[in-house]
Amino acid sequence: MKPAAFDYIAPNSLEAAAEAIAAANGDGKILAGGQSLMPLLNFRMARPSVIVDLMHIPDMSFIERRGDTVAIGALTRHVDLEFSDLIAQKLPVMAAAMPHVAHLAIRNKGTIGGSLSHADPAAELPMLAVFYGATIKVQGISGRRDILAEDFFVSALTNCLDPDEIVFEIGFPVLTSHAGWAFEEVARRFGDFALASIAVSLEILDNRIVDARVAVMGVADTPRCLREAEKALTGAQGGSKTAARFAEVVRACVSPESDIHVSAEYRKNLIGALAERAFTTAWTRAVGAKP
Amino acid sequence: MKMDIVVTVNGRKYQASIEPRLLLSDFLRDTIGLTGTHVGCEHGVCGACTILVNGDSVRSCLTLAVRADGMDIVTVEGLGTPDHLNALQTEFREKHGLQCGFCTPGMLMTAMDLLRKYPLASDEEIREGLSGNLCRCTGYQNIVAAIRSVVSLRNGSAS
Numbered sequence: 001m002k003p004a005a006f007d008y009i010a011p012n013s014l015e016a017a018a019e020a021i022a023a024a025n026g027d028g029k030i031l032a033g034g035q036s037l038m039p040l041l042n043f044r045m046a047r048p049s050v051i052v053d054l055m056h057i058p059d060m061s062f063i064e065r066r067g068d069t070v071a072i073g074a075l076t077r078h079v080d081l082e083f084s085d086l087i088a089q090k091l092p093v094m095a096a097a098m099p100h101v102a103h104l105a106i107r108n109k110g111t112i113g114g115s116l117s118h119a120d121p122a123a124e125l126p127m128l129a130v131f132y133g134a135t136i137k138v139q140g141i142s143g144r145r146d147i148l149a150e151d152f153f154v155s156a157l158t159n160c161l162d163p164d165e166i167v168f169e170i171g172f173p174v175l176t177s178h179a180g181w182a183f184e185e186v187a188r189r190f191g192d193f194a195l196a197s198i199a200v201s202l203e204i205l206d207n208r209i210v211d212a213r214v215a216v217m218g219v220a221d222t223p224r225c226l227r228e229a230e231k232a233l234t235g236a237q238g239g240s241k242t243a244a245r246f247a248e249v250v251r252a253c254v255s256p257e258s259d260i261h262v263s264a265e266y267r268k269n270l271i272g273a274l275a276e277r278a279f280t281t282a283w284t285r286a287v288g289a290k291p
Numbered sequence: 292m293k294m295d296i297v298v299t300v301n302g303r304k305y306q307a308s309i310e311p312r313l314l315l316s317d318f319l320r321d322t323i324g325l326t327g328t329h330v331g332c333e334h335g336v337c338g339a340c341t342i343l344v345n346g347d348s349v350r351s352c353l354t355l356a357v358r359a360d361g362m363d364i365v366t367v368e369g370l371g372t373p374d375h376l377n378a379l380q381t382e383f384r385e386k387h388g389l390q391c392g393f394c395t396p397g398m399l400m401t402a403m404d405l406l407r408k409y410p411l412a413s414d415e416e417i418r419e420g421l422s423g424n425l426c427r428c429t430g431y432q433n434i435v436a437a438i439r440s441v442v443s444l445r446n447g448s449a450s
Contacts, residue, residue, distance in 0.1 A: 001333040007292060008311030008357060031355075038353040039334035042314070051311070055358060079347070083408075103423025104404055106335065108347035109354070190419045 003041035010053040014060075014139045014168055017052050022141045022164035024050040030166055031055075032075060032114030035106045060113075060168065063087060069171045074113025078125075082107060090174045093131065093199050096183040097124045103191045113167040116152065119159045119222070122193040124185075126153055127223035131199040131215035132172045140165040153222035175213075179203045180286025182278035186270055188261060194218045195262055196271040198250070200278040202233065204286040209233050219256040219271050226253045229275075238283035243276045250275040296360040300325065301369030311357050316340045318356035319366060327367040329396050331425070338424030341397040342366050348404035367396035370403070379403060379441050388437035390428035397424050402438050411442045 011017045021028045028050035031037055040046040054060060060075035063084050070090050072081070081087050082098035101107055101115075101124050115125040116136060129136065129149035136147045141164045154160050161167075175181065185197035196218040203211040212233035217223040232249040236242045256267035281291040293308045298318075305323050316333075319325045319342070331337035333352045340351040343365040371377035376384065379402055389395045398421070405411060405420040417435050426434065 002314065002317070003312040005292075005310065005312055008294065008355075010357075034353055034355070034358075035335065035350075038355075041312075042333050042352065051355075053355075053358065079408075099419075103338070104408070104420060105338065105341050105348040105350050105401060105423060106353075108404070109349050190422045192422075 001042045001044075003038075004044055004047045006048055007050045008053065009050060010056045012056045012058070014057055014166060017054060017057060018139050018141050018164050018166055020050070020052045021166065024048070024052070026163050028052055030117070032117070033077065033109040033111040034114075035102070035110040036114065036118040036120070054113075054166070061111075065090065066171070068174050070174060072112055072170045072172065074167045074169060075111050076113075078102070078107035078110045078112070078115075079104070081112065091128075091132065091172055093175075093181050093183050093201065094128050094172070096181075097128055097185070097197075097199070100124055100185050100187070100191070100194070100197075106191075112170060116149075116170065117159055117161070117167050119153050119157050120193065121153075121156045121221050121223065122195075122197075122218045124194070124197070124217075127197060127199065127215055127217035129170065129172075130223045130225055131201075131213060132175075134173070135171040136167055137169040137171070138165045139168050144168075150225060156221040175201050176203055178286070179211075180282040180284065182281035182285070182291070184274040184278045184281075186274065196256075196267050196274060198271060198274045198278050200275070200282045202279075202282045202286045204283075207237060207287075209236050209286075214250070214275075216250070216254065216271060219254040219267055224254075226250060228253055233279075238280075238287065240280075243279045243283075246279045247272040247276040294357050294360075296357060298356075298359045298362060298364060300364045301366060307356075309356050311355060313356045314352055315342075315354040315356045315359050316351035318359070319351060319364075322356075325366055325368055327396050329393055331393070331397075336423075336425070337394070337397070338401060339394050339397040341400040341424070343400055343403060346404075346407070348401050365400075365403075367399055370399060378444065379406070379437070382437040382440040382444075383434070386433045386437040386440060388430070388433045390426075390430045394424060394426045394428075398426070398434055402441075405438070406441060406445070411438065414439060417442075 029048040031053040060073045062073040088095045134149045181201040201213045212230045214226045214229045229249045251272040258264045284291040329339040331339035335353045
């Protein structure tokens with residue numbers, strides 16, 4: 001298994017990279033960390049005539065605090081996110097999720113921009129982008145634009161980008177410091193793609209939930225925010241009854257597919273069980289206790 | 292289309308003119324003749340081809356050799372010699388951490404990076420760390436024991 005021949009271009013600016021990928025007329029591929037693209041090339045499932053490698057573009061790997069946002073460069077590797085103090089402090093749900101992303105050797109190469117662009121419905125970073133309401137910044141031949149994460153993912157392995165557009169930065173809004181949160185995931189083997197996963201955050205005032213965020217993956221062809229489940233939590237208090245009701249609402253919100261790994265019913269049951277667990281952990285953290 | 296690269300492998304500089312589609316695994320094995328790095332699945336699942344690039348474990352089958360230009364690579368040949376095995380290799384031998392040996396180079400290179408990045412306080416953590424490396428002899432028990440042994444020696448000498 002070897003890639004078919006291609007022309008290799010490694011520009012040293014984002015603008016030049018957009019020009020190069022546009023010039024390939026739909027027959028080019030952008031190479032970031034390569035952890036999803038390289039298997040496709042090796043299998044020859046993808047046979048682009050041009051590879052545009054982003055690795056020589058400067059300043060594409062960073063994690064920075066900018067006001068209420070953490071800005072992350074598109075070539076920032078999973079392992080950089082996993083070990084970042086800033087991520088641990090400001091984006092704790094991401095910090096909790098990162099060890100679940102594939103295996104160390106993949107995290108050492110894979111990038112956030114690559115993962116988002118690849119848009120795998122069972123990958124953690126696309127789900128986290130939707131959960132946090134991240135803004136994805138892209139460069140095309142006619143300039144730059146911002147795309148909300150919820151608009152970015154169109155269907156499985158499909159994003160909304162034009163062929164000449166390249167993700168260069170992602171802005172993650174920081175949750176309020178007193179919000180409780182939880183991340184739950186089940187995979188067949190640690191590091192494999194998730195069968196189902198959920199992220200929850202709760203903001204509490206006078207022992208009642210005033211704001212909730214809920215996102216799931218593995219149960220649809222894109223990661224999704226569950227607005228109905230968020231609404232169902234608003235005004236509620238902690239406890240096993242709320243947790244059970246929340247699980248019901250989450251189950252009702254999703255209609256997963258069966259695949260080679262598990263049946264649709266299993267996935268639906270699983271996401272409910274994870275929802276219950278995540279709610280309890282998030283509530284515990286929100287009231288200031290250790291989960 | 293050929294491209295010139297200069298790569299340091301196990302402390303020695305190699306210069307080569309290669310096609311951009313050449314995988315780093317094939318560069319190591321075929322171009323410069325270091326066949327210690329094994330090639331299993333060639334799509335990043337089995338972990339046999341794992342090497343260190345600038346200190347980080349990576350799948351050499353998921354890396355284009357052109358991207359290694361200017362980088363510092365360590366393969367299994369760079370860990371120790373038959374007369375002077377490194378600590379991890381010694382424990383693999385002591386604990387019978389290899390059977391057929393096919394997965395061993397990848398296991399060793401992965402474990403080198405795990406030992407550097409994680410406390411590996413429990414066997415569960417070691418197993419999770421190795422979950423991206425497949426041993427078809429299913430000899431995981433002794434691989435975990437070998438790594439556990441290195442952690443114990445390391446913690447012992449630190450205290």
